Amino acid sequence: MREKTTDYSDHGFLIVDDKAFLRGIVQSMLMLCQAGRIERASNGTEAVKALARNSESIDCVLCDWNMRPVDGLEVLRSIRSGRIYNTPRDLCVIMLTGHADEHLVKTALALDANGYMVKPVSMAKLVEAIDRAFARPVILKPKVVYDSIGCVDLPEGTSDKSAKRTLPWVLWSEMGGEVPANRGDRLEKIRAIATEKAGYRADNEREVVNLICMDITSIPDGKVLAEDIFTEKGFLLLASGTVLSEALLGRLCEITKESALKAQLIVGDFED
Incomplete structure (x- = not known):
């Protein structure tokens, strides 16, 4: 393995992969490179939460594509669109994937990924990708451009064919027109309904x-x-x-009527 000549002690990293052993491999390589801070997430949802919680300590996201319910391209889109609280839109993001699919590569480039690596990841490839990404800052496009870029379906067998992958769902977009004056009250009612009964809380x-x-x-x-x-x-x-209770759905319908968003959600059932 490569000698410890690379020094990332001034940098923080977020490793996002749904396979624990792959997260461990990348973490080991970063530790050999003396990474200052390392965080890990097992899917896109956890990654969004980690970034919203302490993005100021993360300089580079190493993110797998093939994850659910939120995949790596959705995480990248959310960053570039400014959808993640307290997270800079130009944050360095390097995509990881098990195969070099042309559509995937084109979509990642359109979303301004800083780099792209096909697994298995070697130390030399990792260092090269990180150094190149840090050396080439992103020139950001308007947020609506990233939102308009088409999705890439997960490979067959990963999830239900009927489930189209979308970015984490956001109420009101910049294209949604004027925001009603009573919007804050409506959001509070949604929060109140969601926490009214334990059965309606996130599990x-x-x-x-x-x-x-x-x-x-x-x-x-x-x-x-x-x-x-x-x-x-x-x-x-x-x-x-x-x-989603009837009351919650009613409030969501009400609050999206005045928005230009296509009012669709990904839903399912709890596994028995």
Whole structure:
């Protein structure tokens, strides 16, 4: 293995991969490079939370693509679109994948990924990718450009074919027109309903299966939210794993009527 000539002691890293052994391999390599800080996340949802919590200590995100319920491209899109609270849009992001799919590469480049690596990751490739990424800052496009870039479906067998991968869901976009004066009150009512009963609170310890993307007006009472819902400022409103009651769905329908957003959500059921 490469000698410890690389010094990343002034840099913090976030490793995002749904396979623990791969997170461990990358972490070991970064430790050999004397990385100053290392955080780990097992999927895109955890990555978004980690960034919102302490992005000031993270200089580079090493992110796998093939994860659920939020994949790596969605994390990248959320960063570039400014959807994650307290996280700079030009944060360095290097994508990791098990295969060099042309559509995936083009989408990652369109979303301004700083780098791209095909697994298995070697020490030499990792250092080269990180050094190149740090040396080439991103020239950011307008937020709406990133939001308009098409999704890439996860490989067959990864999740339900009916579940289209989208970025973490955000209420009101910059294209949504004027925000109603009573919007704050409406958001508070949604929060209150979500926490009124224990059964409606987010349960992130349970697997959500049977994923499907549905129009918000067609979602039946009792379905489980399978993606986080944020305000446009990056604050978490409803977490993945929240059971959607009739009252919650009604409030969400009400609050999206005045928005230009396509009102669809990824929902599912708790695994027995």
